[in-house]
Amino acid sequence: MDLALGLVVAFLLLSLLVSGLNELFVRVLSIRSKFLWAYLRDTLDGVGDTSPSWLPASVRDVLLALPFGRDPRPRHSDRPAPADPGRLPEARTGESIMNLLYERVREIDHAKRGRTSIANLPPERFAVAVMELAAMENGDIPEFLRKLHKIGSPLYGHLKGVWESAQGDLDRFRKGVETWFDGEMQRLSMLYRRYVKWVLAVLGVVVTLLFSMDGFEYAKTLLRDNAFRSSVTAVAEAGPDAYEELRRQCTGEAPVPCVTELLSEPALVKMMGQAMVSVSIPAQGEPSVQGNLPMWWDRISTPSHWPGFLLTYVALLFGAPFWWDVFRRITGIRSRR
Template sequence: MLNNVALDVVIGLVFIFLLYSLFATVVSEIIATALGLRARNLMESVGQMLEDEKDRSKLEKVIDSLRLMKKPDGDFVKKFYQLPEIKKLKNTGFSSLPSVMRSGSFSRAIYQKLFGAGFIDKDSIEAKIMEGGDILSPETKIYVLNLWKDSYGDIEKFKASLEHWFDRTMEQCTEWYKRKIQVVLLILGFVMAWCFNADTIGIIHKLSTDKKAREEMVTMATAYIQNNKNIPITPTNGCDSCDSVSVKSFNQKLDSLLKIKSQLDKDIAKANSLLGSGSWLPDSVMVLKDSATGKRLYIPELDATAALKISKLSNATVNKYYVFSSCDKWHYLFSMFCVHFMGFLITAIAISLGAPFWFDMLNKLIQLRTSVKPDNSNDDNANANNNVSSPKREA
């Protein structure tokens, strides 16, 4: 087994990133499920197809694309969602909006609204498209008309073109959703790093100098990979059929997420016990003095820089307990924000990369650590020399 301090530090750090990424993913999935974000994202995507784009600045477009609770309010998309083919897709759970829509449903809804369910006179199709059936904006009418012309009068090919248009938009829909969730993970990651004191710079220093913590972290990481051959949860796409279709399935998914979250709470608590305290003060602390360095120590462990910003600890007496008020605890929390901002930001960026990224990396690092063996050639040569018998001399 390769005994390399740098590799062990990296394994410990990646394991921490994996735990927090999983935790942030679970929380984001709970939020997405509870608030029906995928259904909103789907409606926004359909609105992009049916509504004309408004004139907006680049900044307005960026801000608008990151709005989580966005719900299109255009007349065309609202009328489209009232069509019988679409209304029957609605959830009976938390969100009444459909969280999944197939290209066939979209094509049938458009086709039936434009032309009805009876016999179709091909000579009147172009006129009916330009009427729009109250669900197509002026620019969309022209686009659909071009799809009809490209079909050369073949109705089945026209329906396939509508379906292909929908599928292309859903690919973009998935990318929009991933971008929004990545922003959510970045925000959640920073809040988690702040609350748990997961400062990347501090973690590296701790693992580099504390051999026991480093070894225990590597042991936890190895055990985790051995017990979890696959990642327990991954972010789902924005337009997949992953939302609940009933109250029962909604509750089942939420219970599953909460169960995973409960296990991650235990893993993170165990990891934090090796790395130090969080960013919230305990009810009381005892002040000691390190005989070797002369620095003050705190039991339970506190961040020295942030602790000294609290008035009662700035001139604390050694071997004495100090009880903290709510004001002291909030002061310490915001002091941690100022002292470790850069480390928290690095952790947040790492978390936003996603749990699958860190799971794969940790798996590769563990395989590297267990597959490479130390060079024992010198010892083998020495043993070989010791085992060689002395030559016999002839008389």
């Protein structure tokens, strides 16, 4: 039980660190918001020779082009949608439909470095925005669809099918747009998670090597700690006659400080102390940060540690939710749901 809990807690903590780094990366670079608006640009304005796709086509684009390349998000505006919706653009060189859509939804926005921060667009709000765009053609949905077809918007094909299914009923059309957009957001979320898995895989390698976490060595250290605690308990129950045996185990040191020091450094603390940078908390004085670069590099370059690193890396790929569920099952903690 000690071995199982020790391994689960270690993998849970490291998995949380991987998830935290990924969330930091996503929030700082606004990946979710850029992903959404890249999709909206492709869906509303289309893709052509002069306007390549905004959505990333490969993992490399997600890691490099999307975070650091051209920003698909419109510039933030704190003004409400104009009372006069105007007209749809007559040609592809006119105003972007995506910008017109942003005018209808920017009431739920707040600025983030001058760009929109919207990363989740509710299907109901999108459907209402489409109806407001249709109002630019006096609420004539067929005329609205003809205008979309004329400017080459891919949205035309999707809305045309929804309009034909609604059989001319505006309320059914609005609900159909909600259902269609909700399905598109689910598909986009699946695509986003597929890319995020690659990011988590890269972060898993970084965390494993940064902490030089050898899963097999950690399990062995856990077993040694358990054996030492059992021997201390046995000595305490045996009385003064076993005191000399404990002294010999502490290599001639005074047993009480020796036992106190060893028990205050459980296996997880010992393993974390072998990271590239570690924090030590002495019995007296302030905590100190120290570099362990020579020892860390020696562990990384030793082939006998590589199977343990591989074990830790594979464990991190399961994710923090998996290890939390395992921890909850072992300890008997019940979910409130």
